[in-house]
Amino acid sequence: xxxxxxxxxxxxxxxxxxxxxxxxxxxxxxxxxxxxxxxxxxxxxxxxxxxxxxxxxxxxxxxxxxxxxxxxxxxxxxxxxxxxxxxxxxxxxxxxxxxxxxxxxxxxxxxxxxxxxxxxxxxxxxxxxxxxxxxxxxxxxxxxxxxxxxxxxxxxxxxxxxxxxxxxxxxxxxxxxxxxxxxxxxxxxxxxxxxxxxxxxxxxxxxx
Amino acid sequence: xxxxxxxxxxxxxxxxxxxxxxxxxxxxxxxxxxxxxxxxxxxxxxxxxxxxxxxxxxxxxxxxxxxxxxxxxxxxxxxxxxxxxxxxxxxxxxxxxxxxxxxxxxxxxxxxxxxxxxxxxxxxxxxxxxxxxxxxxxxxxxxxxxxxxxxxxxxxxxxxxxxxxxxxxxxxxxxxxxxxxxxxxxxxxxxxxxxxxxxxxxxxxxxxxxxxxxxxxxxxxxxxxxxxxxxxxxxxxxxxxxxxxxxxxxxxxxxxxxxxxxxxxxxxxxxxxxxxxxxxxxxxxxxxxxxxxxxxxxxxxxxxx
Numbered sequence: 001x002x003x004x005x006x007x008x009x010x011x012x013x014x015x016x017x018x019x020x021x022x023x024x025x026x027x028x029x030x031x032x033x034x035x036x037x038x039x040x041x042x043x044x045x046x047x048x049x050x051x052x053x054x055x056x057x058x059x060x061x062x063x064x065x066x067x068x069x070x071x072x073x074x075x076x077x078x079x080x081x082x083x084x085x086x087x088x089x090x091x092x093x094x095x096x097x098x099x100x101x102x103x104x105x106x107x108x109x110x111x112x113x114x115x116x117x118x119x120x121x122x123x124x125x126x127x128x129x130x131x132x133x134x135x136x137x138x139x140x141x142x143x144x145x146x147x148x149x150x151x152x153x154x155x156x157x158x159x160x161x162x163x164x165x166x167x168x169x170x171x172x173x174x175x176x177x178x179x180x181x182x183x184x185x186x187x188x189x190x191x192x193x194x195x196x197x198x199x200x201x202x203x204x205x206x207x208x
Numbered sequence: 209x210x211x212x213x214x215x216x217x218x219x220x221x222x223x224x225x226x227x228x229x230x231x232x233x234x235x236x237x238x239x240x241x242x243x244x245x246x247x248x249x250x251x252x253x254x255x256x257x258x259x260x261x262x263x264x265x266x267x268x269x270x271x272x273x274x275x276x277x278x279x280x281x282x283x284x285x286x287x288x289x290x291x292x293x294x295x296x297x298x299x300x301x302x303x304x305x306x307x308x309x310x311x312x313x314x315x316x317x318x319x320x321x322x323x324x325x326x327x328x329x330x331x332x333x334x335x336x337x338x339x340x341x342x343x344x345x346x347x348x349x350x351x352x353x354x355x356x357x358x359x360x361x362x363x364x365x366x367x368x369x370x371x372x373x374x375x376x377x378x379x380x381x382x383x384x385x386x387x388x389x390x391x392x393x394x395x396x397x398x399x400x401x402x403x404x405x406x407x408x409x410x411x412x413x414x415x416x417x418x419x420x421x422x423x424x425x426x427x428x429x430x431x432x433x434x435x436x437x438x439x440x441x442x443x444x445x446x447x448x449x450x451x452x453x454x455x456x457x458x459x460x461x462x463x464x465x466x467x468x469x470x471x472x473x474x475x476x477x478x479x480x481x482x483x484x485x486x487x488x489x490x491x492x493x494x495x496x497x498x499x500x501x502x503x504x505x506x507x508x509x510x511x512x513x
Contacts (some may be wrong), residue, residue, distance in 0.1 A: 012239045013238060015239060049235050050259040050296075053258065120232065138231055
């Protein structure tokens with residue numbers, strides 16, 4: 001793997017946990033609050049938190065457009081939970097008046113698909129991309145992906161609400177863009193972070 | 209479905225675990241939780257970038273002014289606020305009033321604040337928070353109080369400060385108490401930790417975990433007296449994870465503008481140029497009460513055991 005430098009969007013939410021996970025992998029990670037801090041990064045993580053809070057703070061300091069350029073320019077980006085909502089081209093269940101989205105990932109996200117905090121849950125997911133061992137995922141007031149474009153690869157699913165025979169998508173990848181509805185940064189399992197670092201590293205060596 | 213220990217199982221899905229309770233608090237970090245008394249105020253808070261709202265009937269400044277017994281809010285009001293916004297909604301119960309907590313759980317609020325701002329219902333016991341699926345946040349003045357609340361099942365802690373005063377001095381005192389104690393115990397040897405746990409009346413295992421990790425086992429916000437963007441940034445620089453603002457927003461001249469400014473200040477707490485910019489022209493803050501002018505009986509932070 002070539003040396004990579006990652007940024008974690010630090011406007012609000014669980015950014016410190018992502019940085020701690022990357023440090024455990026000996027990957028350099030920086031907090032990103034202003035547009036200039038995107039320079040010299042090879043990849044970006046948009047963490048969990050409240051997507052409305054992040055969107056409003058990003059707007060205030062002119063960060064939405066640089067983030068759009070970053071993602072639409074094909075730079076490696078991973079959104080977890082709120083980060084996944086911000087990356088989605090379409091979102092349902094938004095606050096009145098909508099919210100600023102970055103877009104770039106052609107999926108439809110339902111913002112609080114799984115409901116309120118009483119419905120938050122943990123579950124083992126089969127994720128072939130990470131190997132045979134199931135991934136123990138933590139879902140907090142979590143969104144789900146209800147529609148994906150053809151060129152978007154589904155990496156994990158979970159039973160749909162009210163119908164165990166149906167499933168909804170909880171993790172996807174499209175080229176250098178990764179999105180998860182759950183929070184790998186709240187677990188001790190480094191596999192998703194290693195997976196993303198590999199994407200960043202591959203992207204850097206083919207574009208570098 | 210059994211709710212024992214807050215765990216519910218259906219198939220492989222587990223709800224109400226400590227990981228999902230503490231996990232929501234982790235998602236609120238770096239954010240501002242605002243007291244609101246109407247659905248309209250909740251919308252203003254959401255538009256200003258609040259990461260959650262606290263639904264209550266009267267802000268602490270009015271509770272102080274009006275006197276009488278302060279209780280859980282009318283469920284109708286809480287439901288209206290839950291419908292109005294997409295961000296998490298918290299609500300307060302009296303210390304020890306586990307039935308008010310059962311009612312809030314039935315309403316499906318996202319977090320319960322077992323709060324000294326309301327009139328205590330039990331003078332020796334706090335709620336056993338392990339028996340709920342909904343997570344709880346509790347106030348503290350020092351490390352011992354924080355760890356006692358965590359032992360009872362609190363998944364998030366806040367400093368008590370002195371609510372409804374607009375005077376940040378008590379929030380600073382409590383944040384310094386907690387963080388100073390953590391710095392001291394992280395250098396103690398095992399013999400000293402046993403004695404320290406006894407002295408602060410906290411479970412040894414939690415004292416040990418805190419010392420090893422050099423931080424509280426759960427997220428810690430500041431509360432009680434934050435009125436300006438500078439106050440909020442001060443608390444962040446003292447090492448808290450986020451900020452509750454009660455009376456400070458809707459008792460000021462221009463709530464929307466001040467709410468927006470405090471949100472920006474919590475994200476950019478280490479950038480004095482941005483703090484200067486957002487502090488400009490906010491109109492008058494809440495008038496406030498100097499904490500040194502309060503008698504001991506008037507101090508809400510003394511409630512809780």
